[in-house]
Amino acid sequence: MTTPTMNAPASTAPAPTESQLSPSESVLQSMYESAKRLHLSAEVVALLRTSWREVRAQLPVRMDDRKLRIFEGYRVQHNGARGPYKGGVRFHPKADLDEVRALAMLMTYKCALMDLPFGGAKGGVMCDPARMSQTELNRLTRAYTQHIGMVLGINRDIPAPDMGTNAQTMAWMMDAYGQRYGYTPGIVTGKPVELGGSQGREQATGRGVALCMREYAALEKQNPADIRVAIQGYGNVGSWTARIASQQGFKIIAVSDVKGGIYKAGGLDVAEVNRWFAVAGSVAGFTGATPITNEQLLEIDCDYLVPAALGEAIDGTNAREVKARAVIEGANHPVTLAGDEVLSRRKVTVLPDILVNAGGVTVSYFEWTQNIQQFRWSLERVNDELERRMVSGFAELMSRAAKDGTRPRQAAFDIAVERVGKAILLRGFV
Ligand code: GLU
Numbered sequence: 001m002t003t004p005t006m007n008a009p010a011s012t013a014p015a016p017t018e019s020q021l022s023p024s025e026s027v028l029q030s031m032y033e034s035a036k037r038l039h040l041s042a043e044v045v046a047l048l049r050t051s052w053r054e055v056r057a058q059l060p061v062r063m064d065d066r067k068l069r070i071f072e073g074y075r076v077q078h079n080g081a082r083g084p085y086k087g088g089v090r091f092h093p094k095a096d097l098d099e100v101r102a103l104a105m106l107m108t109y110k111c112a113l114m115d116l117p118f119g120g121a122k123g124g125v126m127c128d129p130a131r132m133s134q135t136e137l138n139r140l141t142r143a144y145t146q147h148i149g150m151v152l153g154i155n156r157d158i159p160a161p162d163m164g165t166n167a168q169t170m171a172w173m174m175d176a177y178g179q180r181y182g183y184t185p186g187i188v189t190g191k192p193v194e195l196g197g198s199q200g201r202e203q204a205t206g207r208g209v210a211l212c213m214r215e216y217a218a219l220e221k222q223n224p225a226d227i228r229v230a231i232q233g234y235g236n237v238g239s240w241t242a243r244i245a246s247q248q249g250f251k252i253i254a255v256s257d258v259k260g261g262i263y264k265a266g267g268l269d270v271a272e273v274n275r276w277f278a279v280a281g282s283v284a285g286f287t288g289a290t291p292i293t294n295e296q297l298l299e300i301d302c303d304y305l306v307p308a309a310l311g312e313a314i315d316g317t318n319a320r321e322v323k324a325r326a327v328i329e330g331a332n333h334p335v336t337l338a339g340d341e342v343l344s345r346r347k348v349t350v351l352p353d354i355l356v357n358a359g360g361v362t363v364s365y366f367e368w369t370q371n372i373q374q375f376r377w378s379l380e381r382v383n384d385e386l387e388r389r390m391v392s393g394f395a396e397l398m399s400r401a402a403k404d405g406t407r408p409r410q411a412a413f414d415i416a417v418e419r420v421g422k423a424i425l426l427r428g429f430v
Helices: 023-038 042-049 097-113 134-151 167-181 201-219 236-247 270-280 294-298 337-345 359-373 379-404 408-427
Strands: 053-062 068-079 085-091 119-125 157-161 228-232 251-257 260-263 290-292 304-307 326-328 349-351
Touching (some): 023 097, 042 408, 053 097, 053 134, 068 097, 068 134, 068 157, 085 097, 085 167, 085 359, 097 119, 097 359, 119 157, 134 167, 157 167, 157 359, 201 304, 201 349, 201 379, 228 236, 228 294, 251 294, 337 349, 349 408, 359 379, 379 408
Parallel strands (some): 085 119, 085 157, 228 251
Antiparallel strands (some): 053 068, 068 119, 251 260
16 A cells, blocks of 8 residues: 655745634634625624624533533624524534634524525533533533523524534433423424434535535536545544545545544545444544544645544645645634635635535524424435535535636635625614
């Protein structure tokens, strides 16, 4: 087996200094640029610059050892001009207010780009779920729901899973909310199917990522079998992307998670990797592939690179080492502004997060409508409808980029910011 070339610099241009922008300042930058291209008024920009509401709550939780720990939790509602606030809840040690604020803004634009009737929100609790028991997580989730419950509502704000949370977390949230306000399954999406969740929701984000890859390959007139894909992150998004993209015929040559990664030039057998993952809890250690680190994965010789883990994985420095010709943003905000600049200079196409990972919130929308109508859709209907929306979202974005001569991220923000700006004016907010 050949070892990948990972250390040769792909560009000799000096690395730009990484900007000191925080995550929310980076997202704001994209909005400001769009607002300028769209000639939005200063008043509309002023509304988009800040959140409509930010709740910060103290969450006391009795841990299994009987000690009291006080966590900090947030719910940020960025903009609700297009409909109820929508967005996930993240449990992560780095989920601070600025990151949650940035993610809430991204939700506003993601929902607008996909033309879903929602505004944008995000929640977060600064904690390390990997180091907590299920009973501790249950208590923390209930404390969080109790403290932010007054700003939620089926027509007001509908949470969903994000990093560090899952269908079980949503089941606890639904139960905690229901105990106080009465049975309301539509209060959260991404619930277990047994409690009113939608078929196909769990795999929806990965399915959307794989559909974007398929559409991009078709646009490039390339056969998926000739496209080598590296995926960073093997959680919900990364693992489903690997599975569905390999079913579509893409060659998955490298995957990684927090514990490390694996590489096989001829393509990994994703079903085998999943069997290993189910036992080992990591892709690391999988036999029949070369071990690599997470950093090496980003610099591997491949065609499509899919960062599907943490935010800001690709910055102004390691962007110079990216060999892929396209970066498909499975995670939220995985490329910093400086990283984006370097990739663009090096002619690497970046398909933006607000399109690529929008499959999750799109099926959340289907789940919410099913809950409201008290009617269940089949898996086929969910997948067909998701495919239709991802394909048209992709086509709309790429034709806007071609028409305006902008990069895909700029085109995505232009479409989204324009829609939110129009809704703000129609509502009479300014
Ligand atoms: N957390 C996911 C995201 O970032 C899904 C949000 C939702 O379904 O509301 O898009």
